[in-house]
Amino acid sequence: MGVRMKGTTRTSSPVLALHSVLVFAFLYLPIGVLMVYSFNGIGVGSFPPRQLTFDWYRLLFRDGAIWDSVWNSAKVALVAVLLSLLLGVPAALAIDRAKIPGIGIFRRLVLLPLILPGIITGLSLLMLFVAAAMKLSLLTVALGHGTALIAVATTEVYAGVVKLDRRQEEASLDLGANDWQTFWRITLPNLKLSIIGAALLVFTLSMDEIAVTFFLVGRENTLPLEIWSRLRRGMTPEINAISTIIFLFSLATIVVWYRLRMRGETALESAL
Amino acid sequence: MYTRSYRAAVTLPPVLWVSLFLLLAYALLLIYSFWSVQNGFIVHAWSLDSYRRLVGNPEYLGVLLRSMRIAAFVTVAALVLGYPLAYYLSFYSRHKRLLYQIVIVPLWVSYLVRAYAWKTILGTDGVLNTLLQALHLTSRPVSALLYSPWAVWITLTHIYTPFAFLPIYAALEHIPRSLVEASQDLGASPGQTFWRVIVPLSAPGIVAGATFAFVLSLGDFLAPLLVGGPNGIMISNIVVSLFGAAYDWPMGAAISVGMLLLVLGLLFATERLEKKWAYV
Numbered sequence: 001m002g003v004r005m006k007g008t009t010r011t012s013s014p015v016l017a018l019h020s021v022l023v024f025a026f027l028y029l030p031i032g033v034l035m036v037y038s039f040n041g042i043g044v045g046s047f048p049p050r051q052l053t054f055d056w057y058r059l060l061f062r063d064g065a066i067w068d069s070v071w072n073s074a075k076v077a078l079v080a081v082l083l084s085l086l087l088g089v090p091a092a093l094a095i096d097r098a099k100i101p102g103i104g105i106f107r108r109l110v111l112l113p114l115i116l117p118g119i120i121t122g123l124s125l126l127m128l129f130v131a132a133a134m135k136l137s138l139l140t141v142a143l144g145h146g147t148a149l150i151a152v153a154t155t156e157v158y159a160g161v162v163k164l165d166r167r168q169e170e171a172s173l174d175l176g177a178n179d180w181q182t183f184w185r186i187t188l189p190n191l192k193l194s195i196i197g198a199a200l201l202v203f204t205l206s207m208d209e210i211a212v213t214f215f216l217v218g219r220e221n222t223l224p225l226e227i228w229s230r231l232r233r234g235m236t237p238e239i240n241a242i243s244t245i246i247f248l249f250s251l252a253t254i255v256v257w258y259r260l261r262m263r264g265e266t267a268l269e270s271a272l
Numbered sequence: 273m274y275t276r277s278y279r280a281a282v283t284l285p286p287v288l289w290v291s292l293f294l295l296l297a298y299a300l301l302l303i304y305s306f307w308s309v310q311n312g313f314i315v316h317a318w319s320l321d322s323y324r325r326l327v328g329n330p331e332y333l334g335v336l337l338r339s340m341r342i343a344a345f346v347t348v349a350a351l352v353l354g355y356p357l358a359y360y361l362s363f364y365s366r367h368k369r370l371l372y373q374i375v376i377v378p379l380w381v382s383y384l385v386r387a388y389a390w391k392t393i394l395g396t397d398g399v400l401n402t403l404l405q406a407l408h409l410t411s412r413p414v415s416a417l418l419y420s421p422w423a424v425w426i427t428l429t430h431i432y433t434p435f436a437f438l439p440i441y442a443a444l445e446h447i448p449r450s451l452v453e454a455s456q457d458l459g460a461s462p463g464q465t466f467w468r469v470i471v472p473l474s475a476p477g478i479v480a481g482a483t484f485a486f487v488l489s490l491g492d493f494l495a496p497l498l499v500g501g502p503n504g505i506m507i508s509n510i511v512v513s514l515f516g517a518a519y520d521w522p523m524g525a526a527i528s529v530g531m532l533l534l535v536l537g538l539l540f541a542t543e544r545l546e547k548k549w550a551y552v
């Protein structure tokens with residue numbers, strides 16, 4: 001690959017390189033500002049930051065309401081992961097192999113929550129829960145997240161299904177295993193990486209979801225809504241502190257996921 | 273190859289769930305839009321009342337037009353920032369996998385928190401204003417930075433540039449390098465190769481990226497609330513207020529149906545465009 005690329009990978013372009021540096025600066029400026037001001041003794045804003053302190057982190061760790069909301073978000077995200085995988089894995093298989101009319105429509109319908117503005121999906125679900133006389137709570141939020149994120153689970157797993165080595169499944173069926181044995185022993189293990197990737201993605205998206213949550217939340221807040229309600233009352237560096245922690249946490253997740261995938265790919269390459 | 277029971281088992285649960293929780297939910301939205309409100313109660317009788325009020329209300333139409341204008345500006349900015357970046361990564365960079373990840377990472381930082389960070393940067397006693405004053409570029413804080421459509425534009429551009437970048441990068445990566453070589457071997461200048469080979473071949477990616485940026489920023493409701501001020505309100509904010517204090521669900525549903533049709537129409541058009549411009 002490297003040899004073939006040599007002729008076309010041009011040596012350098014200072015203008016494009018500068019442009020890229022500026023775009024990266026633009027993308028990272030708010031994140032940098034956010035992290036720096038989590039250590040700022042005299043609150044948010046004002047340049048340069050002064051009186052560096054860990055006070056906001058200390059305040060944060062004693063803040064029961066924030067940690068309750070973190071726990072609520074984690075519970076919601078876990079249910080959303082389970083729900084979206086329980087429905088997304090079969091959906092990906094159905095799109096690939098159930099040759100029934102209307103599967104194309106189903107595929108588009110599943111993807112709608114990703115494409116439509118979040119508030120449309122949120123208030124449609126609100127109307128559904130109102131019609132069913134369900135009380136708004138973390139359960140309705142979890143059902144909403146799970147439903148909206150089937151799209152993500154299906155897309156991720158489907159990408160894995162397309163890359164499956166069909167011969168393994170065919171061999172299993174030919175050698176006398178039935179559909180279900182083949183599913184549990186061949187299909188599912190081979191999709192492991194896609195499923196883990198989908199789970200991580202759904203979990204993170206659910207932890208950060210606002211538009212749908214906004215309409216479906218009851219008395220107990222999720223983390224983004226807790227942050228939202230505090231932002232409305234005014235800025236506090238405590239929000240910067242929790243955001244910095246979440247950022248580092250997400251970064252760690254990405255690194256883990258990246259290494260998992262790299263390992264998966266090298267395993268695949270050596271198997272070929 | 274697969275038995276009927278296997279196919280039923282993988283098809284039925286997701287189809288039933290999605291029919292109940294998505295199809296029915298979206299259908300309810302449509303139904304609500306044909307109901308009306310009288311004396312603070314929702315009247316369950318068919319009427320075109322909401323749509324009539326929607327078309328007759330210049331405020332709603334004005335905000336819708338402003339939202340589309342902001343979304344269009346965000347789309348242009350996201351393409352101007354995203355395309356050269358994707359081009360650089362795909363054709364010049366030796367560390368493209370790493371740099372690709374670096375573009376993605378900000379997506380993992382809470383959307384809300386990044387929008388709020390822009391408030392910190394643009395505010396009256398925020399980072400940018402104190403910096404400008406410290407450099408004696410201005411004597412008083414520039415209050416127009418925050419609470420304006422421009423603040424919404426900057427914030428949304430920041431948030432949706434990676435979404436425009438992703439499909440463009442994917443399209444550029446799929447261009448067979450042999451075509452680029454052929455163009456160079458046949459005597460085209462780098463500029464000609466770029467404009468007549470690379471740009472047309474990446475057109476489906478541009479269309480997909482532009483669609484993402486436009487649709488996502490059109491429906492945004494948090495950035496306007498955080499940094500927009502009264503002049504930066506967008507259409508989703510009106511929907512949210514109709515579902516909250518105003519308690520006019522049918523009207524909110526009617527506006528949502530309008531947005532839905534707009535978005536679906538746009539997706540339909542861009543999908544055809546992507547197919548038409550795909551070279552395979």
